[in-house]
Amino acid sequence: MCVCCFTDTEFTVLCTNSRVDVTVEGLKVVEIEKCKNDLKKLRDEMTSRGGGRVGNCPCKYNFSDDGKKLNPRRDVPSYPKYTLSQETIEALKKPTFDVWHWEHNEMLSCLEYMYHDLGLVKEFNMNPITLKRWLLGIQENYRSNPFHNFRHCFCVSQMMYGMINLCNLPEKMTLTDMGILMTAAVCHDLDHPGYNNTYQINARTELAVRYNDISPLENHHCAVAFQILSLPECNIFANVELEAYKQIRQAIITLILATDMARHGEILDSFKHKVDSFDFTNEEHVTCLKMVLIKCCDISNEVRPTEVAEPWVDCLLEEYFMQSDREKTEGLPVAPFMDRDKVTKPTAQIGFIKFVLIPMFETVMKLFPQIEEIMVQPLRDSRDHYEELKQIDDAMTEVGHLFSLNITLSFRVGVNSILNSRQLRK
Numbered sequence: 001m002c003v004c005c006f007t008d009t010e011f012t013v014l015c016t017n018s019r020v021d022v023t024v025e026g027l028k029v030v031e032i033e034k035c036k037n038d039l040k041k042l043r044d045e046m047t048s049r050g051g052g053r054v055g056n057c058p059c060k061y062n063f064s065d066d067g068k069k070l071n072p073r074r075d076v077p078s079y080p081k082y083t084l085s086q087e088t089i090e091a092l093k094k095p096t097f098d099v100w101h102w103e104h105n106e107m108l109s110c111l112e113y114m115y116h117d118l119g120l121v122k123e124f125n126m127n128p129i130t131l132k133r134w135l136l137g138i139q140e141n142y143r144s145n146p147f148h149n150f151r152h153c154f155c156v157s158q159m160m161y162g163m164i165n166l167c168n169l170p171e172k173m174t175l176t177d178m179g180i181l182m183t184a185a186v187c188h189d190l191d192h193p194g195y196n197n198t199y200q201i202n203a204r205t206e207l208a209v210r211y212n213d214i215s216p217l218e219n220h221h222c223a224v225a226f227q228i229l230s231l232p233e234c235n236i237f238a239n240v241e242l243e244a245y246k247q248i249r250q251a252i253i254t255l256i257l258a259t260d261m262a263r264h265g266e267i268l269d270s271f272k273h274k275v276d277s278f279d280f281t282n283e284e285h286v287t288c289l290k291m292v293l294i295k296c297c298d299i300s301n302e303v304r305p306t307e308v309a310e311p312w313v314d315c316l317l318e319e320y321f322m323q324s325d326r327e328k329t330e331g332l333p334v335a336p337f338m339d340r341d342k343v344t345k346p347t348a349q350i351g352f353i354k355f356v357l358i359p360m361f362e363t364v365m366k367l368f369p370q371i372e373e374i375m376v377q378p379l380r381d382s383r384d385h386y387e388e389l390k391q392i393d394d395a396m397t398e399v400g401h402l403f404s405l406n407i408t409l410s411f412r413v414g415v416n417s418i419l420n421s422r423q424l425r426k
Contacts, residue, residue, distance in 0.1 A: 084113050092158060093165040095303045095375055099155045100311065107154040108135050114161045114182065123175040125239035134234040141190050141224055146318040148192035153185075155312075159297040160185040166375075167368040172280045177290065180248060183236075184255035184294055187225035192217060195323050197260065202332045215260040222253045251287070258291035259298050267291050268360055275366050289367070296364060302353055302382040303361075303375045309382065313345055346390035353383045 084092075091097050092110055102110070115121050115131060142150035160181055164170065170178060193207075200208040200216045207216040226249065228234050237245050258267055271292045279285050301312040320338035327334045336342050361376050 084109065089113070089117075093162055095159060095162050095166075095300070095378075096305055096308075097158055097162070098305075098308050099151060099158065100308065102154075104139060104150060107150070108132075108139060111135055111154065111157060111186065114157070118161075118164065118170070118178050118182065119175055120179045120182065124179060124237055126236045127238070130233065130238065131236055134228065134236045135186075137228045137231070137234045138186055138190070141228065143192060143194065145192060145194040146322070147312070147315040148189050148194060148319065153189060155301070156188060156294075156297045157182065157185040159300045159303070160293065163293060163297065163371075166370060173286060176244075176248065177286065180251045180255065181290055181293060183248075184252045184290075185297055187252065188221060188256050188259050188294065188298060190221045190224040190228075192221070194319055195326070197262065198335065199323055199327065199332070202327070203330065215257055215262070218257045218260045222256050225252070225256070251290070254287065255290055255294045258294060264295070264356065264360075267295065268363065272363055275363060278367055292360070292364060296360060299357065300375075302349070302357060303378050305378070306382070306385065313349060317343070317345065317348060344390075344393060346386045346393060349386045350383065350390060353379060353386065358383065 088110070092114070099107075112131060112135060115126070116128075120126070121128060121131060138153070139150050142148075142153055164178060164181065169181075195203075197208075197215065197217050199205075201213045205216070207220050210216070211219040229237065232238065237248060240248065257263075267288070271288050274285050274288055278289070301309045303309075317340075320343075321340040324334045324338040324340065326332075337348060358376070358379050361371065361379055365372050365376050
């Protein structure tokens with residue numbers, strides 16, 4: 001539901017809940033009336049604008065022939081300031097944070113807090129209301145996929161915030177670096193269609209054609225991110241000097257493009273060559289670290305407690321199965337790890353944890369030893385958990401085979417007995 005669907009009363013309590021306290025700073029009656037008028041005006045504007053997309057473009061923006069883009073479909077007038085509880089503030093800094101217990105408006109509140117807490121609002125001279133509008137624009141441009149949705153965006157961003165704190169990055173890197181890391185994490189999967197790059201390329205989709213089969217999704221995420229930022233009411237970097245903005249833009253693009261798993265080996269190998277003699281004053285070293293950090297956060301679900309991590313596996317498999325079913329229907333190649341007839345939860349996770357997650361996080365651990373107990377050990381525990389599940393599955397399968405074999409043998413003995421009886425009667 002977008003804000004134009006709310007009544008005036010509902011708007012007043014839009015973000016109120018048991019875990020978030022809302023305080024209003026000097027909001028007078030006349031200002032409340034102004035908010036109501038702004039809201040009515042917004043409803044009228046949204047109603048007259050209508051919905052739908054132009055052509056086959058999968059982005060939530062409409063592009064006409066002259067390249068003119070429309071505003072994000074959701075916006076609000078200025079609304080009250082959130083105050084998070086101290087318990088929530090402390091929990092946000094830890095990988096154990098349970099992302100399943102939060103509504104979208106609460107997640108927006110948490111993201112807003114992170115930008116304030118890290119000093120990014122002050123560093124980039126952001127208008128706090130622009131930050132709110134930008135975050136709403138971001139949320140609106142994540143689709144309702146089983147996995148690649150706004151909750152995943154929040155999950156990755158919260159893990160990035162946690163790693164920034166756990167690794168004491170503000171003591172080693174600049175505030176601009178912190179802004180690049182957080183903004184890339186927030187934007188990294190914008191308008192993800194729920195079908196991966198392999199599908200895009202094999203199906204020759206518009207995205208694959210537009211980006212010449214080179215990281216089509218990641219290029220699209222970047223494009224949507226900067227379409228949102230190009231809107232004056234959503235431009236959190238509006239007060240940054242042009243040259244500095246160009247560098248920030250390029251750095252965010254570099255990080256989002258690094259999330260293409262097709263580049264995993266290349267990026268990790270580059271970091272491995274630098275980590276033993278890492279130099280925080282070396283720009284190339286720092287850029288490589290930032291690329292590895294966003295990769296860690298993007299695929300970090302298994303770092304979290306089992307009860308938080310395991311539902312994500314179900315979500316991912318659901319999205320995989322949607323794709324593989326479509327690939328079968330369209331006569332396209334199907335990856336075995338996405339085929340509902342071949343993959344199980346343990347088999348999906350064991351190889352990924354052993355050969356992708358643990359090696360990458362252990363490499364980062366060389367630079368930040370403090371992550372071992374809170375991030376690397378949970379990965380090892382998760383690997384052991386899924387290996388145990390696989391042993392149980394294998395044992396159950398073996399029992400099933402033996403049971404089936406026993407029934408088959410009994411059936412054959414019975415058939416042979418009947419045939420022999422008939423033969424004797426003759």
